[in-house]
Amino acid sequence: MRVLLTGGAGFIGSHIALLLLERGYDVLIFDSFANSSSNVIKRIENFLDNKALKYKLRVINGDIRDKKILESIFSKCVKENKPIEVVIHLAGVKSVVESLTNPLYYWDVNVSGTLNLLLTMKEHQCYSLVFSSSATIYGLSSYVPILEEQKISPITPYGQTKVAVENLFYDLYKSNVNLWKICSLRYFNPVGAHPSGLIGEDPKGIPNNLFPFITQVAIGRQKTLSIYGDDWETKDGSGIRDYIHIIDLAEGHLSSIDYLNTSESCLEFINLGSGKGYSVFQIIRQFELSTGCRIPFSIESRRDGDVAVSYADISKAKRLLSWTPKRSLEQMCLDGWNWQMKNPNGYG
Template identity: 50%
Template structure:
């Protein structure tokens, strides 16, 4: 039974990935500060697994901590040694994640995301754990009109959040070059994670007013927000609204498991992979699908474009498919149905 540390494991993507790891028999150590997550997600994970007849009493361990404090990270490693099952690998989700907030308060983002990651890597080295899957983002790319983004395309972030992600990728590349026979590293660039677990027990729980499209759609549909503001109606797309690659959070979580299995089985190496569906959906198409699938109305209005936005951001996912044998199986309708199920069962989040 392999022990895995998940930083930010109580968050949106982290909780779904933690659930799948536990279903597969891993021992999971989670460290989370609850800055933008909830401890209730861990209770919900336990409830889902209990319904499946899976006992995780000795397989899920939680440390409330902050990656800016190395001692908090060391607690997880010391705990795993105590159980004589040392942590084999880390999946690193933890970090601040709002593009908008990163523009308003860049120093806070650099302090949390970069310093926290450096501390994590130092502790990993101390405990001879040199396997990591990093949660990166498509925000690192310089986008091009109507062109699928490939891993070797030019990276040129337009906001501090994207700069943070690319900086961490570069740190990981430097670490790999320093010991290429030791490190197994994967940076996963996701596109737009949406949806929720089909049980409706875990899902996205944005703190404050959500900035991303999907949680705003569900909050408008349930009456917490009056309308969606669509940023721009004159993009060079089929209907004038921005096109994005939306991926179901469970497909994304499955991509993490396959990546983890791959790097642990293969020789030391460094990988960079896109995790997206390869299919673009415009904002209006997404809203229309959500209304049709869930039989609700989502009022919207158009406002000016936001600085740093792009017309078309869609993945070329062929590399992840070929290396991992990974295929995203859930479509836009599934994402709309599962996310709405979560929102209905949890109108105020956790």
């Protein structure tokens, strides 16, 4: 089976690509490399060579907003008598803060880009899609664990673009319920890295997320970790979130493909998380215990839009996808630190 993996050179995409190749899929990575590195591809190829695995990998540099490139990719695959059978769509922009200052860019890339992809898929009779959505669409939900049926109320343009795409899926599916097969996966917080340390998370500039900030403090790239509030209504006063190992998340995508392959038609919105809540202080303690590194931190004011507790109900993923996260918080810390030690400057 040939898979088109948009955004396949990013943190999440690179881990999915490696698992797909190990499973024997024919993989086309489509990426603009605006927020990723071409070194990721070399790392994947080297890993597969070292493992003496048979694989087929092709990489296309392009922007999801360029419909002509998308059409040429699908057409070429048909001419090769190897059409694209399923798309995993990760390409997009994802900074919550940036989306507040540049919403037009976010709507253009995330919504217009997805529309281009869907139009091209329809033209070439490819109707199977796994989409990268986000738990940010739940907004300031105070009910935990968060179920897929809960109210959708994003508070940022980034979240609004994800909701817009999900609404587009609903309209598309409803227009022909016997045609499309779509899984929209609502990620919580993917962390860690591949156990080999060859691929991992390499954010541009100062990290926005907790885990890469911790590892950069541990390696000396950042001085101290900022904790936004120690007076939340939690056991230790710090905010609680759902963190999932990147390999568990990647495996969720392969399970989604398996589900689509056995379904006549479907539209499913599915949480992917650990199903557990970890506080900031709990994560710091576990990281220090697992690695022996001390993480200095400072307490800052709460940020607008934050909530005390947020973690997923993952019963739907377990039921439909036969998927369960396997890796512990300790493993997330160890693998994330292994990546950072072996790559102190990321892919640079």
